Amino acid sequence: MLLTSVIIILREVLEAALLLSILLAMSHLLHLRLRWFYTALAAGTAGAVVYGVQLAAISDAFGGVGQELLNVALQIAIYLLLLVIASLLVVNYYAANYYAGECYRGILSAAMTTAVAMAVLREGSEIFIYLSAFRYSPQPWSGVLAGSLLGAGIGFSIGALFYYLLVGLPRRRALLATCALLTLVAGGMVLQATQLLIQADWLPAQVPLWDSSALVAEGSLTGQMMYALLGYEATPTSLQVILYTASVAAMALLLLLTRYHQKKIRAARDVSQVR
Known part of the structure; x- marks a missing residue:
């Protein structure tokens, strides 16, 4: 139970921790207040408990695939919010004046609050459901709790490492790295949503294009990190690859x-000031 708990909790915590670390680094880059962060954690935690308590009713919806479809909705919503967040990060970086910057910062804070609350809700509900399953189990709680704490510690430590790596970069490079990471995380959200839709039989199951489990096993620490950052799937289908590529390309194009x-706005402003 110790090893199982480490793997399960690490997988759930790592996904949320990486997104949190990227957005916190963004807040540091733009000198945003952390009120959005505490609000998102509180809302997400409360939502995770409600989700876990109402799991039976949610799972029975839509012919027994309610949980999968709700998670898909959360993943797609987070992807769309990340499109907004990454774009506003670039806009704030090139903001023409203080008023415009403050206006965009308010929208950015609201988008980050919603995205983080949804991420915490989804991952937190999985942890809540997993731990709740042992309430009436005859097995001792010590292994489960120790494994859960160890998995959570590893996940948050990796998130903290990402945060300090990002804030330690020069401002311009930090912007580029943050946008690149957000693009990968957003693509991973779409890939995970695609996997859930296939599980729910809302998308057709296909023969995998390849099997990379011999190189990187999904249950390994590297596999867990790649799953959290990229939505790593050892046996992806052609549909998954197409949707993942399209989602990453769409976000990259939007950022460019x-x-x-x-840059055109800034150049025009500079010319007008010279005149």
């Missing part, structure tokens, strides 16, 4: 267009 537009 936003950067180009903001």
